[in-house]
Amino acid sequence: MTAHGRVERRAEGCTVVLCTASACRSELHAPLMSALRAAVRSSTHGMLVTTGCRLGPLACHTREHGPLLMVQPCDQHRQPIGCAVLVGPLRSEPDVAAVEAWLRGGRYDLALLPGHLRTTHRAAHAAVRN
Template sequence: MTQRPHHTAGRETAEGFTAAVCRAENGCGAADGRVLEALRGATQKVPFGVLVATGCLGRHLRCPHHEGNQVPRTGHRVVVQPCTRDRKPLGPAVAFGPLIDPTQAEALGAWLAEGLHQGLRPPPRLLAVRPSHGSES
């Protein structure tokens, strides 16, 4: 299956990104440290990539600590904003996770290093899991 390009605003190419990783105490930040190390290593390979440790990303993706959410607590949640080399945002931010083992972080890193600037869509298996909300009408 061929991946289709992920178009960005104004035909500018994403040369970098800002990746925010949840480090909330007793939350995603309590996940396996090897995953965070793999994310750090991947970010260092991209000249215009920035990894930011932050608090809960609940407003960007549904945090597993919210009542009624059935997403596993383990694993890091990451929000990535593609940008130009001068940090101008391009397109929407993309949510990933939970990342529960270093190979997932390495796969995300490979997409950040190669696929993002080529305009390829991220690997679907890494995209953020949507929580269940119980029965909705």
């Protein structure tokens, strides 16, 4: 139960959405794809999706370049059980390793990632409030 009296469902997996737009393409693409595939395969109910930019053209062209992910926790029926979070931009092999470990951990709590990998998520949420 949460502090608000709601029953919290446990994440059994997640959907990982990898942006393949030009702002997200870098030399990290191959190692990132390999790490994401491994992490998703280790999850009972994980799924990896590649797509174009989900942020829109203005946000895509004005943000820092580097791979960006969207992660949506799900239950055993692949139903969403929490908010989707934006992760990135990823800049280095240690960033890829941190994201892989975070996904394998199965908690999908953005606070468990290094601060620089939460930049886009914070900026997107701040823009909504403006």
